[in-house]
Amino acid sequence: TKAKVKVDLDSSTGVAVLGMESSPVNSLSLDFLTEFCISLEKLEMDKSCRGVIITSTLPKVFSAGLDIMEMYGKSPERCGEFWKAVQEMWLKVYGSDMVTIAAINGSSPAGGCLMALACDYRIMADNPRYSIGLNETQLGIVAPFWFKDTMINTVGNRTAEVALQLGLLYSAPDALKIGLVDQLVPQDQVLTAAQENMAKWLAIPDPARQITKSMMRKQTIDRLLSNRETDITNFVSFITKESIQRSLRMYLEMLKGRKA
Ligand code: CO8
Numbered sequence: 001t002k003a004k005v006k007v008d009l010d011s012s013t014g015v016a017v018l019g020m021e022s023s024p025v026n027s028l029s030l031d032f033l034t035e036f037c038i039s040l041e042k043l044e045m046d047k048s049c050r051g052v053i054i055t056s057t058l059p060k061v062f063s064a065g066l067d068i069m070e071m072y073g074k075s076p077e078r079c080g081e082f083w084k085a086v087q088e089m090w091l092k093v094y095g096s097d098m099v100t101i102a103a104i105n106g107s108s109p110a111g112g113c114l115m116a117l118a119c120d121y122r123i124m125a126d127n128p129r130y131s132i133g134l135n136e137t138q139l140g141i142v143a144p145f146w147f148k149d150t151m152i153n154t155v156g157n158r159t160a161e162v163a164l165q166l167g168l169l170y171s172a173p174d175a176l177k178i179g180l181v182d183q184l185v186p187q188d189q190v191l192t193a194a195q196e197n198m199a200k201w202l203a204i205p206d207p208a209r210q211i212t213k214s215m216m217r218k219q220t221i222d223r224l225l226s227n228r229e230t231d232i233t234n235f236v237s238f239i240t241k242e243s244i245q246r247s248l249r250m251y252l253e254m255l256k257g258r259k260a
Contacts, residue, residue, distance in 0.1 A: 003021070004031065004032045004036075005019070005020060005021065005022075005032075005035050005039045006018075006019040007019075007039050007042075009043070009048070009049055011048055013195075013198075013202075014048055014049055014050040014051060014202065015049075015198050015202075016043050016052045016053070017052075017055060018039060018043070018053065019055055019057040020032075020036070020056045020058070020062075020063060021056075021058060024058070025061045026056055026058060026061055026063040026064060026112070027067035027068070027069075028063060028067055028086065028112075028115075029070055030070060030081065033085040033088070034085060036089060037085070037089055037092055040052070040093065040096070041092065043098065044096060044097065049098060050098060050202055051098050051101070051201065052096070052099070052100055052101075053101045053103050053191070054101070054102050054103065054115065054116075054119060055104075055105055055190070055191060056105055056106055058106065059106070060107065060129075061106040061107050061108075061112075062102075062105060062107060062112050062116065063108055064107070064109060064110075064112060065108075065110030065111035065112045065113070065114075066110060068139075068248060068252055071248060072249065072252065073245070076240055079239055079240060080233075080235075080236050083232050083235040084228075084232060086111065087146075087228060090118055090146060091224065091225070093118035094150065094217055094220070094221060095217065097210050097213075099201040099202060100118070100119040101119055101122070101123065101194045101197060101198055102115070102119040102121070102123070103123055103190045103191050103193075104122060104123065104124040104132065104181065105190045105191075106125065106130055107130045107132065108124075108130070108132040109131065109133060109169055110133075110134060110135055110139075110143075112132070113132050113180075114147050114150060116132065116181075117150045117151060120201065120213070121182050121183075121197060121201070122180070122181040122183070123181070123182065123184075123185060123193050123194050123197065124175060124176070124181040124183070124184055124190070125172065125186070125187040125190050126172055126173070126184035126185060126186055126187070127172055128171045128172060130171070131169040131175075132169065132170055132172070132175050132180060133168050133170050133180070134163060134164055134167070135167040135168065135169050136164075136167055137165060137166065138167035139167075139247060139248065140243075140247030140250075140251070141238070141244060142238070144235065145224075145231075149220045150220065151163065151164065153217075154179065154180065155178050155179050155180055156179075159178050163178075172184055183197070
């Protein structure tokens with residue numbers, strides 16, 4: 001099968017570009033997440049790599065979030081395996097010792113937004129057609145506590161409260177306004193801007209930056225680590241409910257129907 005993640009490490013700068021290339025929309029399937037985590041782990045172990053820019057090689061979409069097909073009509077065992085991989089992705093990115101910058105060159109709903117939120121800095125293409133946010137409630141599902149925590153840590157409690165209840169997707173300019181992203185640049189400059197910004201982070205001595213990062217994020221990470229199994233059980237029992245399966249089916253039909 002074709003690789004879904006393309007890694008390009010520049011050994012002179014110590015910066016890797018991790019390009020997601022799982023056509024058509026970089027949805028986070030179990031296969032994708034497994035490959036993503038292995039790639040990130042390799043970079044984490046590589047002493048010559050100090051920073052990673054996460055981006056999409058596809059037009060228009062950064063990541064469509066969790067692959068809805070992984071949550072629809074699947075066995076509880078499979079759902080559990082999938083959820084563990086979602087947790088792993090977040091733990092790896094949010095807890096990375098490397099500098100992580102999301103170069104958001106397209107739409108980034110739900111799990112795509114989570115991945116971007118887990119980075120240290122977010123640069124988005126200044127295109128009003130691209131949106132980003134945790135829109136879970138719009139699908140009739142609930143963003144788990146660690147999605148919520150990551151959102152609060154980024155935009156603050158009040159903004160997160162409204163955003164999460166309404167399942168808001170923000171246009172790039174609105175995302176900048178609430179601090180969901182840090183910077184907007186023209187589409188063709190997203191990667192260059194990420195490289196430029198990376199240099200600022202890499203000018204700081206690694207150990208001081210890493211300890212500070214860990215100090216800021218450890219509590220949030222520990223909350224999931226100490227509830228990991230319960231979180232999986234909760235997900236599986238929620239997602240396999242008949243009413244939730246019905247919501248997902250309706251959402252899928254809406255997605256497919258938009259083209260007709
Ligand atoms: N999963 C599976 N398939 C998808 C997904 C997805 N997340 N997103 C899109 N697709 C499919 C489409 O159905 C379509 O399939 P087909 O070609 O067979 O019709 C194909 O990908 C291409 O999609 P579009 O034609 O819609 O492409 P566009 O470029 O027009 O739009 C978007 C791209 C903006 C990404 C759009 O597809 C979209 O909005 N997708 C839905 C995104 C979404 O709402 N994702 C939420 C997933 S849930 C999640 O991530 C967190 C869940 C938390 C767990 C809660 C536990 C209880």
